[in-house]
Amino acid sequence: xxxxxxxxxxxxTDNEAMEQFVxxxxxxxxVDSSFQxxxxxxxxxxxxxxxxxxxxxxVRNPRRFIMQEEEIVPVAKAKKISQxxxxxxxxxTDLIEDVDEDGFITPSKVxxxxxxxxxxxxxxxxxxxLLHNLSYFFKLRKEATKSGxxxxxxxxxxxxxxxxxxxxxxxxxxxxxxxxxxxxKGLSSSGESLEQRLARIELIISDFLKTPFxxxxxxxVPVKSPIRKTNVILKNHDFKKALELWEFIERYDVKDRKEVxxxxxxxxxxxxxxxxxxxxxxxxxxxxxxxNKKTYKEDQINRYALKKxxxxxxxxxxxxxxxxxxKLLIEEFKNVRETEIRTDKDIIKKFNTLLKNxxxxxxxxxxxxx
Numbered sequence: 520x521x522x523x524x525x526x527x528x529x530x531x532t533d534n535e536a537m538e539q540f541v542x543x544x545x546x547x548x549x550v551d552s553s554f555q556x557x558x559x560x561x562x563x564x565x566x567x568x569x570x571x572x573x574x575x576x577x578v579r580n581p582r583r584f585i586m587q588e589e590e591i592v593p594v595a596k597a598k599k600i601s602q603x604x605x606x607x608x609x610x611x612t613d614l615i616e617d618v619d620e621d622g623f624i625t626p627s628k629v630x631x632x633x634x635x636x637x638x639x640x641x642x643x644x645x646x647x648x649l650l651h652n653l654s655y656f657f658k659l660r661k662e663a664t665k666s667g668x669x670x671x672x673x674x675x676x677x678x679x680x681x682x683x684x685x686x687x688x689x690x691x692x693x694x695x696x697x698x699x700x701x702x703x704k705g706l707s708s709s710g711e712s713l714e715q716r717l718a719r720i721e722l723i724i725s726d727f728l729k730t731p732f733x734x735x736x737x738x739x740v741p742v743k744s745p746i747r748k749t750n751v752i753l754k755n756h757d758f759k760k761a762l763e764l765w766e767f768i769e770r771y772d773v774k775d776r777k778e779v780x781x782x783x784x785x786x787x788x789x790x791x792x793x794x795x796x797x798x799x800x801x802x803x804x805x806x807x808x809x810x811n812k813k814t815y816k817e818d819q820i821n822r823y824a825l826k827k828x829x830x831x832x833x834x835x836x837x838x839x840x841x842x843x844x845x846k847l848l849i850e851e852f853k854n855v856r857e858t859e860i861r862t863d864k865d866i867i868k869k870f871n872t873l874l875k876n877x878x879x880x881x882x883x884x885x886x887x888x889x
Contacts, residue, residue, distance in 0.1 A: 546680035550785040556670035560775035573757035648742040668703035
């Protein structure tokens with residue numbers, strides 16, 4: 520049914536019928552409205568992302584220092600004679616065992632110097648501790664915020680109505696539910712969803728922890744707060760960013776979930792109730808229109824015609840009481856009905872006469888043919 524058909528249906532509806540229907544309607548309407556929103560603070564995602572480049576620079580180019588071990592050993596066990604060995608022997612002549620005629624010196628023992636490159640410095644241990652803390656922090660926040668930020672707006676309406684139209688009882692029971700959901704996580708400036716950003720961060724952190732640099736210092740003593748502000752940590756850009764992330768994680772408020780719950784109930788709100796009562800009547804009209812469209816429309820026309828005749832009669836004959844009017848109406852109805860019956864009998868009589876003549880003429884025609 521389009522809009523015009525609906526308007527035509529309403530135009531052809533008797534106002535008195537509508538008033539009778541709605542006026543006698545015993546109805547109740549209840550609307551339950553609820554709003555829920557859950558929002559998480561995702562500033563930690565931004566902070567991690569802006570630090571990843573600096574962490575990558577540190578992990579790719581870790582700081583080193585030369586670890587030197589010195590030991591006095593017999594000449595036979597000396598692995599390498601270095602400048603430090605010669606200087607030490609010159610300063611410790613008691614280690615010279617013999618000097619031959621050519622000036623060749625034979626020491627009994629010499630200084631053995633072992634040099635080895637090492638990553639085990641405070642700044643590197645700070646970065647490794649940061650990466651382990653970051654991995655743990657990331658897993659906790661990801662699990663805590665897995666439901667994501669969202670909002671739900673729900674409305675529930677129940678309507679019950681009962682009325683009569685003459686001897687006809689009419690009732691209705693209606694339940695309606697609506698729901699609007701919205702994802703509040705949104706996209707980053709690069710167009711990535713939150714899920715994509717988290718997956719990328721998780722992969723990068725995992726790769727950091729698998730590098731040779733991190734594995735080499737797996738057993739190193741972890742660093743704890745307060746962080747010692749060395750020259751490198753204070754002046755190097757990448758280490759400064761790493762320190763900011765360390766302090767951010769330590770200060771972070773884990774209660775980053777904000778939830779709003781709002782619920783309202785409306786019972787028999789006047790404006791809504793009136794509209795639902797009219798909707799009830801409209802459904803009744805549509806049902807009758809569907810079930811017996813012609814009869815229903817004729818009934819409305821007949822009602823209108825009768826109403827007009829009665830109105831004209833009453834206006835021009837005010838002396839008539841209701842009892843006199845009813846008596847007159849019954850007598851006239853009886854006369855019209857008797858006239859219709861007599862007319863029907865005359866029509867049937869004439870039809871039978873015609874049928875009898877037709878049969879007689881038909882028999883004569885067959886007689887001539889023989």
